[in-house]
Amino acid sequence: MKKTLFLMGTFILTFLIYYFNIDKKIYYLSLGDFLANGINNLEKVDNNYSDNIKEKYKNNLQNYVNYSQVDDYRVMDLINDINYNKEVTYNKREYKIQNLLIKANLITISIGMNDLIYKKNIDYNYVDNLLSDIDTLLSTIRKYNKDKIYFLSFYNIIDNEKIIEYSNKKLSRICEKNNIYFIDISELNNYIVKGIYPNIHGYTYVTDRILNFTK
Numbered sequence: 001m002k003k004t005l006f007l008m009g010t011f012i013l014t015f016l017i018y019y020f021n022i023d024k025k026i027y028y029l030s031l032g033d034f035l036a037n038g039i040n041n042l043e044k045v046d047n048n049y050s051d052n053i054k055e056k057y058k059n060n061l062q063n064y065v066n067y068s069q070v071d072d073y074r075v076m077d078l079i080n081d082i083n084y085n086k087e088v089t090y091n092k093r094e095y096k097i098q099n100l101l102i103k104a105n106l107i108t109i110s111i112g113m114n115d116l117i118y119k120k121n122i123d124y125n126y127v128d129n130l131l132s133d134i135d136t137l138l139s140t141i142r143k144y145n146k147d148k149i150y151f152l153s154f155y156n157i158i159d160n161e162k163i164i165e166y167s168n169k170k171l172s173r174i175c176e177k178n179n180i181y182f183i184d185i186s187e188l189n190n191y192i193v194k195g196i197y198p199n200i201h202g203y204t205y206v207t208d209r210i211l212n213f214t215k
Helices: 002-024 049-056 075-083 097-103 113-117 124-142 161-177 186-191 200-214
Strands: 026-032 061-068 087-090 093-096 106-110 148-152 181-183
Touching: 026 049, 026 097, 049 061, 049 106, 049 200, 061 087, 061 097, 075 097, 075 124, 087 097, 093 097, 113 124, 124 148, 124 161, 148 200, 161 181, 181 200, 186 200
Parallel strands: 026 061, 026 106, 106 148, 148 181
Antiparallel strands: 087 093
């Protein structure tokens, strides 16, 4: 009897040690466009916020995958990648995006900026349709992941402050609906020297904004 209780106690203790240790490990997935990729005003990859966050959690990092695209990557592209379970190679390892979503316990998303950049004569009807697509994207991601997800706001790269303010207000409500953290990075314009891409200090600003919510 004593031996049985001892074995049971040992098993429970081992399980608890394993459980609490694995719970501390971060599986970080970064999804998005040029901002997640870290493009600077020379259109080259800079020190992006995704890598900064990875570095922050390096002592407790189980895995990190940056699933970001540079060229004209839009909301529907990411939705389609998820629905068709696209395969991606990162650091010489192959992943299916649905499997990444299931395993990740920290996800950051920046998407939708290209949808604004490449559209001429943006009106509120277009923005509403875009935000509806983002709502679909977030609800789709939530089918695979119930952990912490952070969605970055828009910043004013289209020289239309009213459209950006309108978009971000509705984005905030969409994130709340899907139980996703909304990260306001509207001040990122202060870190753009020319063009649409932030400098290295801008990426640091984005990193800090995200980390303020992950504490």
